Amino acid sequence: MGVYTRVQLEEAGIARSxxxxxxxxxxxxxxxxxxxxxxxxxxxxxxxxxxxxxxxxVLSHATAAYLWDLLDDIPSIVxxxxxRSVRAGGAEWLTLHRRTVAATERHGLPVxxxxxxxxxxxxxxxxxxxxxxxxRNIGTKVSWRAVADQCDVAKKMKGMTEVRRQxxxxxxxxLSEPERLVARALLARGIRMEINARIGHYVGDLVCYRARxxxxxxxxxxxxxxxAFDNDRVRQNWMLxxxxxxxxxxxxxxxRNVDQVADQIADVVRRRRKNRRA
Numbered sequence: 290m291g292v293y294t295r296v297q298l299e300e301a302g303i304a305r306s307x308x309x310x311x312x313x314x315x316x317x318x319x320x321x322x323x324x325x326x327x328x329x330x331x332x333x334x335x336x337x338x339x340x341x342x343x344x345x346x347v348l349s350h351a352t353a354a355y356l357w358d359l360l361d362d363i364p365s366i367v368x369x370x371x372x373r374s375v376r377a378g379g380a381e382w383l384t385l386h387r388r389t390v391a392a393t394e395r396h397g398l399p400v401x402x403x404x405x406x407x408x409x410x411x412x413x414x415x416x417x418x419x420x421x422x423x424x425r426n427i428g429t430k431v432s433w434r435a436v437a438d439q440c441d442v443a444k445k446m447k448g449m450t451e452v453r454r455q456x457x458x459x460x461x462x463x464l465s466e467p468e469r470l471v472a473r474a475l476l477a478r479g480i481r482m483e484i485n486a487r488i489g490h491y492v493g494d495l496v497c498y499r500a501r502x503x504x505x506x507x508x509x510x511x512x513x514x515x516x517a518f519d520n521d522r523v524r525q526n527w528m529l530x531x532x533x534x535x536x537x538x539x540x541x542x543x544x545r546n547v548d549q550v551a552d553q554i555a556d557v558v559r560r561r562r563k564n565r566r567a
Contacts, residue, residue, distance in 0.1 A: 292326045292338045321380055332363050335382060336398055339369045346371050346399070347392040350384075350409040353400040359410075359426050368409075370401065388446070403431055404439035411455065412448030419455065424469050428461030460484060467506045467543040468494050474551035480558055488533065491524050495554075500561035503528060504554055505537045534561065 293301075298308060308325075311317040317325045321342040326334055336356070339346050350368035354360045370386045371377070379385050392399040401409065410422055427433050433456065440452055460472035462484040472484060472495060482504065486496040493503035528535045536557060538550050 292334045294341050295323045335367050347390055348400040350413055354406040354410055356395045356400050357403045404435050407436045408443050408446055408448050408452055411451040423455040423459040427459050467540040470547045474547050478555040480555045497558050500558045501533045502558050503533055503535045508540045
């Protein structure tokens with residue numbers, strides 16, 4: 290299995306007539322002008338085909354994000370960036386973007402930098418998908434500061450406004466989707482809480498030290514286990530005796546009405562901050 294240029298095939302002794310027969314029989318498929326592969330090429334082989342087709346092509350957007358392990362699912366198409374002067378067509382599985390970008394190497398292929406991926410993705414994703422991308426990868430795969438610095442390098446590129454907004458609103462460190470949804474909803478209400486933060490010997494899901502409020506988002510499976518159930522009670526008693534207020538919400542209630550949950554938390558946190566300041 291592999292990807293080959295016409296020159297490579299000729300150097301291997303495959304004449305043009307033999308190449309034509311192999312294409313007609315399906316033994317080889319034409320991916321791009323002058324580039325061929327065995328049937329059913331993998332996604333990585335499609336990426337390699339783009340590089341063989343044009344050496345000035347740089348894999349970008351969702352493709353680069355996947356190659357940098359920022360996306361779990363294989364993209365449906367290959368994205369590559371070529372110089373603005375290029376007017377070549379591509380294929381139905383390939384989308385070309387025209388601009389000037391710097392290239393680095395990943396898996397032996399030319400790709401945009403890992404920080405540039407955040408700019409690219411912000412120009413192609415939106416809503417929940419984009420939020421999840423930032424929250425999942427900032428602080429784990431790439432530092433917040435590194436992406437912020439990239440904003441200065443690529444300040445005129447499409448997607449930059451959304452990148453800056455996501456950096457202000459992102460909630461890295463959440464361990465579940467319900468936690469992430471609540472943290473985002475609180476930020477929209479002007480309440481930033483520490484995520485999975487230490488309180489004595491314990492760790493709170495969402496913590497406000499100033500108000501001494503700990504918000505716990507409970508999944509049924511984990512918290513219904515006998516040991517977890519008992520430990521939750523010991524933990525909660527310690528919190529109360531240490532002047533901490535614990536608010537508990539089920540994951541189901543978050544999914545059902547995250548705005549209602551966030552409104553209640555925000556109201557409590559604001560009142561506790563005000564009272565403790567007084």
